[in-house]
Amino acid sequence: MIWRLVVLSGLCVLLLGAEGSSRGGRTVTFHRTQQDESQGQARARPRRDISGSSGTPRPSHGPPFTSCKTPLTPAEHTVLDDNTHETGFNGDDGSHVILTWVGDGTGVVLVLSTFSAPIDSFFEGGSSRLYRSTDYGKSFHDISHRINNTFIREEFGVSVGPGSSVILTADIPVVEHRGGxxxxxxxxxxxxxxxxxxxxxxxxITYHFLNPDYLVALSIEGSLWLSLDFGAKWTKVHDGVHSFSWGAGNNxxxxxxxxxTVEADERGDLVLKRxxxxxKTFTTIHEDIYSFGYIGAFLFFSVMEDPRSPRVMYxxxxxxxxxxxxxxPSASTEQFYSILDGDEDMLFMHVDNPGDTFFGTMYTSDDRGILFSKSLERHLFDGQRKSDFTNITSLRGVYLTNKLDEDGRIRSVISFNRGGTWRQLNKPKNVDCGEQVTKCNLHIHGEHSRNNRIVPMLALSEPTAIGLVIAHGTVGDSLSSSQHPDVFVSSDGGYNWRGTLRGPHHYSILxxxxLIVxxxxxxxxxxxxxxxxTDEGQCWKSYNFTDQPFFFAGLASEPGTKAMNVxxxxxxxxxxxxxxxxxVTIDFQSLxxxxxxxxxxEEWLAHSTDESDTERDGCVLGVKETYRRLKKQSVCRNGRGFVVSKRQSPCLCTREDYLCDYGYYRHVNTSDCVRQSSSANKTLELCLNGEEDELLTAGYRKVPSDRCEGGFSPQLAVQTVIRPCGVKTSPGPPARSSSPVTHFDTPRERLVLILVCAGAGVIVLVAIVSSVFAVKRVVYRNRTPVYRFSNLQIQDDDNGITADLESATSSNGAACQQDSDDELIE
Structure with missing residues (x-):
């Protein structure tokens, strides 16, 4: 009876490893008992209700979204029965199961089941069994003897690397052995x-991005170890290490x-090395480090330049x-920085507001990670350091997140141009809000809702399923927790939605x-x-895969969405x-x-919203993309050889493809970029790598990664001399007393934000009263500056804004996992 009560109140935990599908493997962890989600969140802020609604969740109402009533035929049912395989594992295997896909298209699945029991006050003991399948999970064989029936750790016992590499970590008591x-x-x-x-x-253990033989590990004593032969031999690299990350190449x-030594109170007094x-050799990059991370092409770190000062980002x-x-803005110890997403072109960064506000400001960076533009205000970041920010991978440039409005309600917003502009989601065509609802939009449940057990899954998209998005949501004025969410589907990357399943579900794309299951x-x-x-959720069929129901733990399918087994x-x-x-493994390929x-x-033009404007329709960041994708009515299989096919064509450039350059703004009554009046006859005070040089500008800069051609082209007309300032180069640790960053001791010497245009919006630049601030930028002598990607247009602000260091906000960045204090910039 006790076990039954635990199960009924339990929660399945589904983890996608950081190495995930990008390295040919996926690890899923199932727990039979409820896990304490607060573990590892000692520094997290306390929870508070920010749902915008209250009351006990009520079931979804109304008839099914789909009117399709096409049950399985007897022949279809027979085919699925013949290709459905059930495997049972011994009852004493324990309450913890790790399922790992190994390789790409190998069909190999490893299942590790463990049973833990405390032996004494120092360590735990237990047993584990290892099973292996070579037919995509249809049958398993006990291979525990291959690891000498050794007890494998629950916490990080299985690690999958590139190719077909696997590492199992044994749970060995520290007091009895000199090493693991x-x-x-x-x-x-x-x-x-x-x-x-x-x-x-x-x-x-951490794998190298490209070479699976290169492994890095951190010991419990804080020593960094390196192996160049897939773990056969290990060499100590350094002592007293707090965290580490691979960079490009062998960096x-x-x-x-x-x-x-590594103690918690030493954060803020660490040294960043490379x-x-x-x-063999080391270079000191900076001292006074609080934390650091690496993502895309960017190395970033927060610095405690003075024990009494907030942290700043480099x-x-x-x-x-x-x-x-x-x-x-800088960050106090009660705030944090968070890198939400990033690649070689740009970063999304959240800057936490001071206090327990549970929101902050989202910024987008330029291609050097220096100049940041305000992208979204009041961005939701709850008390468990969780964000609803989601990259819709099925369509270029689409991001989805939630904001906490001033009325205390959560509302969903979506961007189709990489954070340039945000807007609310359209109401699904087959759902009505009712006469009393004045603003009717779709709102998507994210990580905040999953942590509060409102939804079992987050929004799902895959790069090979062009335009397809599946998510839980509610329709109305704001995100509601007073009714169970329904499942909604978009086939065009989030522009339009339709209700597809009543109530919360677990789902997967095959x-x-x-095929969606x-x-x-x-x-x-x-x-x-x-x-x-088989038609992106317009119609559904149901299949009873077992005669003996069981308590559900999760869905598992091969990474990459190529397979048809689940x-x-x-x-x-x-x-x-x-x-x-x-x-129970079901092979839909047989059906x-x-x-x-x-x-x-069919041919499908992405981001198409205005068919009457044939010239500009579908233009995003200066290019149109026409995809070849499956028709909804086609019942067939793409197969493992399917490759996404698209045709690109550049758009004519307009002023929307350009931002106003440094020291310029877009005039209210015109679309021209105009020099700031305060600096019309002065040298633009920017520093390029500490050297005096010339920067030629016409007041405009093309949005990097924007590939428009022809059309509007600003003429090079202005020559600006850039004055030198403090050098920031590595190697050599900068001393506290000679930090290249100017410190301010009086309120008059605070940072002042000046507004510079960004497309139809504005960019927030930081200038310094009676001083010069550093902005590193490439120098262009004989041509208009061309950037890979930088600041997109943002929401309009009211005139000037000032920021006080004592009340300024900051942001935090994720290098490996979104909620790790050590691997995020806090």
């Missing part, structure tokens, strides 16, 4: 090699203490050779979007039915009181047998 134990495999688990480590692991970055030759786009302070979320019941759709995981109570893990041909596809 790992098992390595290079053949997807067919064989394993036993390796005794000279240290005990403090966190998962490795790490923060460390000056006294070779090694370019795999630990960025480097050349592996730390040079760096500059970002034009962002066969590059040609879903299982209804049951908090107190057991499942036996899976729903599937496994439903769960557990059943047995007569002896012990639960049994069970997985959808026809390969798609040319007639099954």
């Amino acid at each position: 134990v790992i098992f390595t495999s290079t053949d997807a688990g067919a064989t394993f090699k036993f390796i005794q480590l000279p240290f005990h692991l403090a966190q998962p 490795m970055f790490f923060s460390c203490s000056q006294v070779d 090694t370019k030759d795999l630990g 960025f480097s786009s050349d592996q730390g050779n040079t760096f500059s302070r970002a034009l962002l 066969d590059s979007g040609a 879903a299982v209804e979320a049951q908090r107190e019941g057991q499942v036996k039915t899976i729903k599937f759709s 496994s439903v995981w769960g557990f059943r109570p047995e007569e002896d009181g012990q639960p049994m893990w069970v997985t 959808i047998t026809r390969e798609c041909n040319a007639n099954d596809y």
